[in-house]
Amino acid sequence: MTQSSSETPFYAWNTVSNAQLLHWLGIDEKDFFDQLHHPLERDEDRRKIQAAYILGRRNFWHANQCPVITSSQSAYMAFSPKFELLEQEVFVVMYLNRAHHIQGIHEIARGGISSAMVDLRLLFKPAIAYPSESIIVAHNHPSGVLRPSPEDLKLTERIVELAHMLGICVLDHLIMGPSTYYSFAEEGELA
Numbered sequence: 001m002t003q004s005s006s007e008t009p010f011y012a013w014n015t016v017s018n019a020q021l022l023h024w025l026g027i028d029e030k031d032f033f034d035q036l037h038h039p040l041e042r043d044e045d046r047r048k049i050q051a052a053y054i055l056g057r058r059n060f061w062h063a064n065q066c067p068v069i070t071s072s073q074s075a076y077m078a079f080s081p082k083f084e085l086l087e088q089e090v091f092v093v094m095y096l097n098r099a100h101h102i103q104g105i106h107e108i109a110r111g112g113i114s115s116a117m118v119d120l121r122l123l124f125k126p127a128i129a130y131p132s133e134s135i136i137v138a139h140n141h142p143s144g145v146l147r148p149s150p151e152d153l154k155l156t157e158r159i160v161e162l163a164h165m166l167g168i169c170v171l172d173h174l175i176m177g178p179s180t181y182y183s184f185a186e187e188g189e190l191a
Contacts, residue, residue: 025049069100069136072172072183078102079138083176089116091139093123095132096171103130113142118155120162127168135163138174138181146175146182148189156184 022028027049069075075094082092082105091109094102108123109116116139127135137159139152148156156173163170173190175182184190 067102069094069096069102069171072174072181072186075136075138075172076174076176076181078105079136079174079176082107083138083140086140087142088112089114089140089142091116091118091137093126094136094138095126095130096134096136097130098133100134103132115151120158123159124162124166124168127163128166132168134169134171136172136174137170138176140176144177146177146180148173148175148182148184153189156190160190 067074067078069078078094079092083090089111090107091111092105092107095104095106097103104126106126109118111117123135123137126132137156152173152175156170159173160170170190171185173184
């Protein structure tokens with residue numbers, strides 16, 4: 001970046017590597033990512049940096065004013081703030097209009113360490129109210145294993161079936177990890 005940071009557009013910061021940003025802050029990259037999930041064990045300065053990081057992720061889409069989902073990766077980025085530092089399974093739905101602009105992102109279920117009971121009526125109620133042309137669903141696996149379980153596959157099949165009956169397209173189902181994701185659509189598992 002050749003401009004000063006105060007003149008640099010928000011999106012330009014995305015071209016700077018994590019290593020460079022951490023170097024500017026005087027933080028060891030390995031230390032930062034090793035302690036990412038333990039913010040309260042840090043000293044005051046590191047807690048401030050962690051807080052700034054979380055705020056940045058939570059407000060990323062607001063800075064872009066009109067978020068459009070163009071891929072599984074962009075859906076992952078939009079969902080990520082909803083899954084920060086969770087120790088239980090959470091199921092979230094993104095509702096999109098015809099142009100794939102986000103109309104809303106709603107948490108549908110919060111469960112234990114290994115499951116969350118999803119009520120499909122609650123899932124589709126906002127889709128009908130908006131009205132949405134399509135949805136993307138996501139949940140996390142606190143274990144860190146991103147492969148879908150047999151229950152995940154059955155639930156996805158039921159969601160796609162019901163969405164089809166309502167004239168709504170299910171674009172993807174993501175299993176969220178701390179720095180990556182599993183996409184049913186990319187893996188050809190979205191019926």
